[in-house]
Amino acid sequence: MRQTSDADAEAWVLTTDPGRALLQEVAMTSTYGPTELQRWRRGATPEHVAAAVRLAVGRSRGKAKFSRAEAMWFEPVGLEQATTETVARHKAERFRGSHVLDLCCGIGGDTLALASEAQVVAVDADQGMCRRTRWNAHVYDVADRVDVIRAQVERIAYRSQSLVHVDPDRRQGSAKRARELLGYSPGLEFLQALPGRVRGGAIKLGPASDFVTHFGEQPCELELISLGGECKEATVWFGALATCRRRATRLPEAVSWTDQDGPRNPLVPIASPLAWVYDPDPALGRSGLLDSFAAANGLARCAPGIDFLTGPEPIDSPFLACFEVLEILPLDLKTIGKLVTARKLGPLEIKTKGTDLRPEALRAQWKPRGPHPATLLLMGGKGTSRAILARRRSPAVSQAQPIA
Incomplete structure (x- = not known):
């Protein structure tokens, strides 16, 4: 994740008149060549110019995930790992009317959707991410339903009646995304122990990860969620929020198929292509x-x-x-x-x-x-x-x- 100093520079761009003017000019520019950078640096520091470019690029890319991206505060890795709004809202429906802990909240992708259905305490170890989540909660008009705290999720106390959502970091300081759950942070030991510590919740995992190896035999529901034909995540539902053993969900059509909908031990023949x-x-x-x-x-x-x-x-x-x-x-x-x-x-x-x-x-x-x-x-x-x-x-x- 980027350092807090980057977050400070981005905050200056977002909250000061010179910063907002700079961001508006950067956002209207299609290329960021030496001529443009030199012009912008006449009125701002290199750090602030770099922050404005990051924010403009993030907002442009964020439109593929968020309906209010033009006003949000993004960070490159945080945006890449953030749950797409459509998927996040689908998951949030199961938490309706509850109080939820959103662990490893990042820029707040899941927090925002959860807050439309529940009261949320968002937790992240990175102060910059906490600041971004607070900002984005205001953008989505749910700031009154979100408390953000900076903490290591492994070190906070959990109440047995809590509902929890966790989106573990799949990079853990590396540019390469981890496919094995052993490379996630918080680690596999924490993730596997979480269902025994709270009333229920969801664990977001990569759809290409080895989730079956570590959760396939656990008393939980494995939901694979696709959006527009692309598999986006594997969600482990446990405790009070689990409804079946396996579920495939396709969005935005909002249709699902579960292990309870078809035969238990299906025998599918092999055939040459028919009509x-x-x-x-x-x-x-x-x-x-x-x-x-x-x-x-x-x-x-x-x-x-x-x-x-x-x-x-x-x-x-x-x-x-x-x-x-x-x-x-x-x-x-x-x-x-x-x-x-x-x-x-x-x-x-x-x-x-x-x-x-x-x-x-x-x-x-x-x-x-x-x-x-x-x-x-x-x-x-x-x-x-x-x-x-x-x-x-x-x-x-x-x-x-x-x-x-």
């Missing part, structure tokens, strides 16, 4: 519920260990991207390239599973600039590699279960 092929939402796969969903909807896998599903009829669900099969080809790049040119395909959507082929590189190689939109589904696997030329079907009404 329709489906690319399932990644939350289904990461939650371990893909076979349950497939079996309940009469679908088969296209190949062992490959998360493309297939069936004879189209199925409408936010959890499935649906493709009509036009042709099945060997996974031979030269053959496919000739087909792309001959059929005048373009734009060309490319999806891959079980292979290290990169869609961007393939598009650059094939140059699909024709007038006929298409999709290529490329799947690897020993003895099962193939390419499917397909047409994407427009989504219709959801058949998935709405979140209660």
